[in-house]
Amino acid sequence: MKTNDVIFQTVAKVVFFMIIFFAIHLFFAGHYYPGGGFVGGLLTAGAIVLLLLAFDIKTVQHGFPLDFKWLIGIGLLFSAGTATGSLIFNVPFFTHAYNYFHLPLFGKTSLHTAMLFDLGVYFVVIGVTMTIIQTIGESE
Amino acid sequence: MINLPILPILIPLVAAIVLLFLSKNVQAQRIVSAAAAAFTIIAAFAVMMKVEAEGIQTVDMGSWPAPFGITLVSDMLSIMLVLTASIITFCVILYSFRSIGSGREAFYYYPIVQFLLVGVNGSFTTGDIFNLFVFFEIMLMSSYVLIVIGGTKVQLRESIKYILVNVISSAIFVIAVGYLYSVTGSLNMAHISARISEIGAEPIITVLAILFLIVFGLKGGIFPLYFWLPGSYAAPPAPVLALFGALLTKVGVYAILRTYTLFFYHDQAFTHDILSLLALLTMIAGSIGALAYKDVKQILIYNIIIAVGVLLFGIAVMTEESVAGTIFYLVHDMIIKGGLFLLGGIMIYAAGTSNLTKMGGLIRLYPALGWTFLIAAFALAGIPPLSGFTGKLLIVRAGFEAGEYVGAIIVLLSSLAVLYSVVNLFMAVFWKNPENKLPEEKKQTASLFIPAAILVVLSVLYGVGTEAVYPYVMQAVDALIHPEIYIDAVLKE
Numbered sequence: 001m002k003t004n005d006v007i008f009q010t011v012a013k014v015v016f017f018m019i020i021f022f023a024i025h026l027f028f029a030g031h032y033y034p035g036g037g038f039v040g041g042l043l044t045a046g047a048i049v050l051l052l053l054a055f056d057i058k059t060v061q062h063g064f065p066l067d068f069k070w071l072i073g074i075g076l077l078f079s080a081g082t083a084t085g086s087l088i089f090n091v092p093f094f095t096h097a098y099n100y101f102h103l104p105l106f107g108k109t110s111l112h113t114a115m116l117f118d119l120g121v122y123f124v125v126i127g128v129t130m131t132i133i134q135t136i137g138e139s140e
Numbered sequence: 141m142i143n144l145p146i147l148p149i150l151i152p153l154v155a156a157i158v159l160l161f162l163s164k165n166v167q168a169q170r171i172v173s174a175a176a177a178a179f180t181i182i183a184a185f186a187v188m189m190k191v192e193a194e195g196i197q198t199v200d201m202g203s204w205p206a207p208f209g210i211t212l213v214s215d216m217l218s219i220m221l222v223l224t225a226s227i228i229t230f231c232v233i234l235y236s237f238r239s240i241g242s243g244r245e246a247f248y249y250y251p252i253v254q255f256l257l258v259g260v261n262g263s264f265t266t267g268d269i270f271n272l273f274v275f276f277e278i279m280l281m282s283s284y285v286l287i288v289i290g291g292t293k294v295q296l297r298e299s300i301k302y303i304l305v306n307v308i309s310s311a312i313f314v315i316a317v318g319y320l321y322s323v324t325g326s327l328n329m330a331h332i333s334a335r336i337s338e339i340g341a342e343p344i345i346t347v348l349a350i351l352f353l354i355v356f357g358l359k360g361g362i363f364p365l366y367f368w369l370p371g372s373y374a375a376p377p378a379p380v381l382a383l384f385g386a387l388l389t390k391v392g393v394y395a396i397l398r399t400y401t402l403f404f405y406h407d408q409a410f411t412h413d414i415l416s417l418l419a420l421l422t423m424i425a426g427s428i429g430a431l432a433y434k435d436v437k438q439i440l441i442y443n444i445i446i447a448v449g450v451l452l453f454g455i456a457v458m459t460e461e462s463v464a465g466t467i468f469y470l471v472h473d474m475i476i477k478g479g480l481f482l483l484g485g486i487m488i489y490a491a492g493t494s495n496l497t498k499m500g501g502l503i504r505l506y507p508a509l510g511w512t513f514l515i516a517a518f519a520l521a522g523i524p525p526l527s528g529f530t531g532k533l534l535i536v537r538a539g540f541e542a543g544e545y546v547g548a549i550i551v552l553l554s555s556l557a558v559l560y561s562v563v564n565l566f567m568a569v570f571w572k573n574p575e576n577k578l579p580e581e582k583k584q585t586a587s588l589f590i591p592a593a594i595l596v597v598l599s600v601l602y603g604v605g606t607e608a609v610y611p612y613v614m615q616a617v618d619a620l621i622h623p624e625i626y627i628d629a630v631l632k633e
Contacts, residue, residue: 073160080153086143093146093212094202 005054012054019047027122031110037118041125048126049133057137068130075123082117144190145197145214147183148222148261151176152229156254166245170237173250177230180257184223191219192612196619196629198267206631207331213267213630216616217467221264221394224471227598228386228478229257231591235482236379238587239489244289244377252289256282256383263391267630269320270327272395273313276359280306283388286380287372298375305368309358316351320403323348330630333402333623341406349404349411353396353418360392361448363421369445370429374437378485381437385444386478390470393451397466400455401620408458415456420550422449427557434496436484436569439561443480443520446554447473453551454535457542464617465534468609472527472602476520479595480562483513486588487569496565500574505582509589510570516596517566519603521559527603 023043030036051060086095098112155176162168191197191214201210214222233253240249259279266272284306288299321327323344324335336345357365373384396415404411426449429442451473454466486509491499503510515526522528532555539548602609619625 069163070161073157076157076160080150080157084150084154087141090142092199092201092203093143093150096202 009054012050016047016051019043019050023047027118030118031112031114037121038125041122042129044122045126045129045133048130052133052137057134068127068134071123071127072131073127075120075125075127077120078123079117079120082113082120085113143199144183144187145199145212145219145265148180148187148226149212149258149265151180151183152254152257152261156251156258159251159254160248163246163248163251166242169245169250170233173233173254174230176254177226177233177257180226180261181223181230184219184226184261187214188216188219188223188612191216192615196626198630207326207328210271211267211328211330211630212265213330213626214265215619215626215629216612217394217397217620218264220467220471220612220616221390221474222261224474225257225260225264225387228474228595229253229383231478231482231595232379232383234591235382235485235588239379239485240377241290247289248285249289252282252285253383256286256387258282260387260391264394267329268327269317269329269332272329273310273317276313276391277310279388279391280310283384286383287376289380290377292375295375298372301368302372305358309355312351312358313355316348316355319344319351320348328630329398329402330627334627334631336403336406337623345404346407346410349400349407350414352399352404353411353415356392356395356399357418358392360389360396361422361445362452363418363425363449366422366425366445366448370438370441373441373444374435378481378488382478382481382485385441385481386474389444389448390474393448393455393470396452397455397463397470397620400458401463402623402626405458405623412456412458415452416544416547419449419452419456420547422446422452423550423554424449427554427561430561431557434568436488436494436496436499436565439565440477440480440484443558443561444477446558447477450532450535450551450554453539453544453547454531457535457538457544457547459538459542460617460621461534461541462538463620464613465531465536465538467531467613467616468534468606469528469531472519472531472599475595475599475602476516476527479516479592479599480513480520482588482592482595483509483516486585486592487513489588490583490585491569496568498574499569500572501570503570506570506585508593509585510566512589512593512596513570514563514566515600517559517562519596519599520562522555525600525603527599529603530606 023040026035026043027037027040030040048060048064051063083094086093096113098110100108100110103109155172159169159172162172187197197214199212200206201212236249256279259275259282262275263272263279266275284299284303287302288295320332324332326332326335339345354365361369373381400411423446426442426445430439430446433439433442451466451470454462454469487502488494490502490506493499519526519528522532532551536548536551539551
């Protein structure tokens with residue numbers, strides 16, 4: 001008999017977005033409050049794992065048509081690139097730059113290149129977690 | 141450019157990231173990894189010239205001043221080792237083109253080799269004790285992958301032991317750093333050194349010295365802690381083994397040399413006696429192993445342990461001359477071990493076995509390989525015009541001057557064991573008539589032979605050109621014997 005998990009799948013679809021938004025909130029709050037790229041990435045990966053539980057690997061791959069191993073590379077490029085940018089300005093490696101900007105919707109906002117580094121961490125954590133889980137899930 | 145010392149770490153890192161995207165295209169991977177290794181050599185050489193001209197180079201990461209941020213420090217010792225490691229990695233990458241096999245190549249072999257170089261170069265360059273731990277972990281995680289990649293049964297078995305031992309030693313490393321931080325309140329190596337010389341010879345510092353010796357001894361293969369090494373190193377294929385034998389244990393030796401000259405020099409009567417005792421036992425244990433086995437890989441692996449013992453004895457004597465000898469021998473040993481393992485890989489490939497009793501008569505088919513191996517064997521043992529001589533001479537002479545007669549004599553006797561084991565290897569593989577008829581047709585080994593020969597030639601040049609290398613070594617010794625030079629360069633007082 002085929003089990004029918006329509007309740008699980010419906011709830012998962014809704015909760016998925018709640019987790020994703022919480023993860024993005026944690027990611028952006030990292031500079032001033034607890035949070036940051038690592039926990040944000042882990043939570044995002046957790047949301048995708050929820051979909052993996054509710055559906056199956058093929059469906060989720062259809063929904064996220066990207067190779068998570070590439071995400072690791074892209075994340076590393078972001079992080080290493082942020083640090084390497086200091087070479088162009090001839091300041092010590094890893095020197096960050098920041099300033100305050102008036103953005104249309106957000107008002108006075110501080111933008112900091114550490115955010116780009118964190119974005120790299122975010123991608124690497126998602127990539128690594130999903131690669132591990134998918135590889136174990138697919139192996140017989 | 142103020143970021144010059146970072147380049148030998150950054151180039152392999154960027155190359156590794158780029159290689160992640162190229163995993164399907166083996167040809168592109170080969171080109172990128174060889175080019176990156178070549179650029180790393182050039183960068184390391186440029187840094188070395190700068191260190192020679194202007195003294196110790198430091199970069200404060202993120203513009204944070206010295207004790208507060210992470211500082212990368214290139215003194216002459218570290219940049220010499222970085223240059224050597226980069227050259228060996230370049231040769232190993234060239235060697236891998238023919239030998240590692242397309243299965244491994246498609247499964248991220250080249251990026252992992254680059255990550256290993258990041259870890260090794262970073263460990264040599266960093267001036268922060270916790271950063272040293274992080275670079276150790278980069279190096280070790282790459283080595284975990286390299287030891288298991290390919291997935292044969294023996295690799296899987298040995299990788300479990302290897303990972304278990306290294307996870308435990310890394311945990312002890314963290315605990316030791318924690319204790320050191322609670323005693324000194326700093327993680328910057330120069331700052332720790334300054335703080336320790338204010339505290340003086342407290343017993344807790346001696347305890348820490350032994351704790352660090354256990355950690356680095358596990359990584360470097362010192363007498364009671366080398367038990368994991370022979371089995372684990374025999375598992376992976378020849379190019380990986382060459383990387384491990386030439387680089388990994390030497391990082392442990394470098395860390396001992398650095399911490400025992402920078403941190404723990406106040407209670408030498410106790411710490412250096414223990415070092416000296418362990419060095420002797422390491423040499424004896426290595427010699428017994430090298431003489432006992434009838435297997436190409438095992439004989440060469442036990443020679444690593446003998447060399448670690450010799451280096452440790454040089455550190456234990458701790459005079460200017462013995463430290464100079466240690467540095468000479470360290471660079472020599474990295475180059476020649478890389479060369480020997482690559483040559484050993486060709487020998488195993490040519491004969492189809494690594495068992496000495498089943499080999500023989502290879503000199504007829506591979507004369508160049510045979511004579512190159514003999515030269516490498518003589519260099520390893522320290523026959524005068526070749527590279528192993530100067531280092532051992534200085535270590536033995538310093539040992540006699542310091543009154544460590546037993547140690548110096550055991551160093552000399554261990555050279556005899558080394559010579560016997562490798563010449564025995566040479567005679568068994570190349571001269572003796574094989575019991576079972578070997579395959580008569582000659583296998584193509586030219587592309588494997590060239591990178592190995594580069595390393596042997598380098599080693600010969602290093603031995604013949606001792607006069608040219610000497611000023612660089614003395615500059616390295618100067619910063620080790622006088623920690624104030626290092627501290628002043630980092631803290632800019």
